[in-house]
Amino acid sequence: MKTKIVSGIAIVMLSFFISCDSSNDGNDNNPTLTAKDIAVNSKIDVAIDDVVYIVEDQYTAQQSISNRSSTTSKSILPTCATFTTVLVDGTWTRTIDFGSAGCTLPNGNVLKGKIIISFSNDFTSKSRTLLYRFVDFYHNGKLLQGNKSITYESKSTELLATEHPVMTFTVDMKITFDDGKVYSRTGTTVKETVEGNETPLNWEDNVFLVTGNSATSLANGDTVTTVITTPLRYITSCKLPFPVRGIVSITKNTSVGTLDFGDGKCDNLATLTIDGVTKDIILEK
Numbered sequence: 001m002k003t004k005i006v007s008g009i010a011i012v013m014l015s016f017f018i019s020c021d022s023s024n025d026g027n028d029n030n031p032t033l034t035a036k037d038i039a040v041n042s043k044i045d046v047a048i049d050d051v052v053y054i055v056e057d058q059y060t061a062q063q064s065i066s067n068r069s070s071t072t073s074k075s076i077l078p079t080c081a082t083f084t085t086v087l088v089d090g091t092w093t094r095t096i097d098f099g100s101a102g103c104t105l106p107n108g109n110v111l112k113g114k115i116i117i118s119f120s121n122d123f124t125s126k127s128r129t130l131l132y133r134f135v136d137f138y139h140n141g142k143l144l145q146g147n148k149s150i151t152y153e154s155k156s157t158e159l160l161a162t163e164h165p166v167m168t169f170t171v172d173m174k175i176t177f178d179d180g181k182v183y184s185r186t187g188t189t190v191k192e193t194v195e196g197n198e199t200p201l202n203w204e205d206n207v208f209l210v211t212g213n214s215a216t217s218l219a220n221g222d223t224v225t226t227v228i229t230t231p232l233r234y235i236t237s238c239k240l241p242f243p244v245r246g247i248v249s250i251t252k253n254t255s256v257g258t259l260d261f262g263d264g265k266c267d268n269l270a271t272l273t274i275d276g277v278t279k280d281i282i283l284e285k
Contacts, residue, residue, distance in 0.1 A: 031255070038224075038250065040218070046140075050111070078103060082096075082099075083096045091121065130149065145173065147173075148171055148172070151168045153166045153167075153168070160192060169191075185216050185217075190210065210231060211228045213225070224251070225251045232261065244266055255275055270283055
């Protein structure tokens with residue numbers, strides 16, 4: 001199975017920081033949607049995205065070893081990360097340890113602690129489930145707690161009639177920022193590989209469509225919800241962690257916003273609309 005290779009690609013909604021000015025962004029009790037809300041949401045997404053990427057990477061590595069493949073994909077893990085692997089009663093458990101001093105991924109994000117991944121030794125089934133959990137795990141100073149699951153399937157969908165890889169992942173997590181503020185995140189995201197499936201060893205031609213929704217409870221008790229209303233399209237060859245097309249709807253209380261990623265160009269530009277006010281923004285990782 002081919003997994004994604006773009007560093008930091010946002011398979012969860014809003015994996016970016018937004019550069020825009022707002023006089024209300026410093027107010028955590030602002031009842032309306034602000035750029036700061038979206039920035040907090042995005043930092044959580046970046047953390048989740050890296051974790052999913054690592055889990056995919058380790059699953060693929062074990063699959064290659066178990067199948068005794070003559071070709072292996074290059075792991076994204078830096079040399080500062082260590083791992084152990086055990087097989088018990090048909091279930092693989094891989095523990096990735098990033099240490100306590102900080103281990104930097106190729107995309108610059110710093111990790112500490114452990115991720116423990118488990119999955120079946122049966123790599124032939126069309127539907128496979130991966131489970132993972134954290135032990136004192138930090139992403140750029142944020143403590144992640146909770147469990148996640150990923151389901152791999154090969155099937156046809158409304159987005160592509162031809163059978164193709166479909167990955168569904170669910171989130172139920174608590175995130176503690178380095179300033180002590182605590183957020184919770186729930187949601188479901190579906191990532192479909194719609195191009196590049198014929199060349200499993202060539203990541204450059206991968207194209208993904210992403211759909212889903214999330215809810216982030218803010219430190220003040222408000223909730224920011226996101227729904228992908230038009231599938232987000234990611235092109236690996238763009239070498240950018242942003243979608244080239246797609247629309248996300250964002251809601252906080254009675255305040256509504258949309259984020260439009262454009263017409264398919266490989267760039268870091270998008271259009272943000274909050275309560276009828278529209279501005280062009282620059283997306284920053």
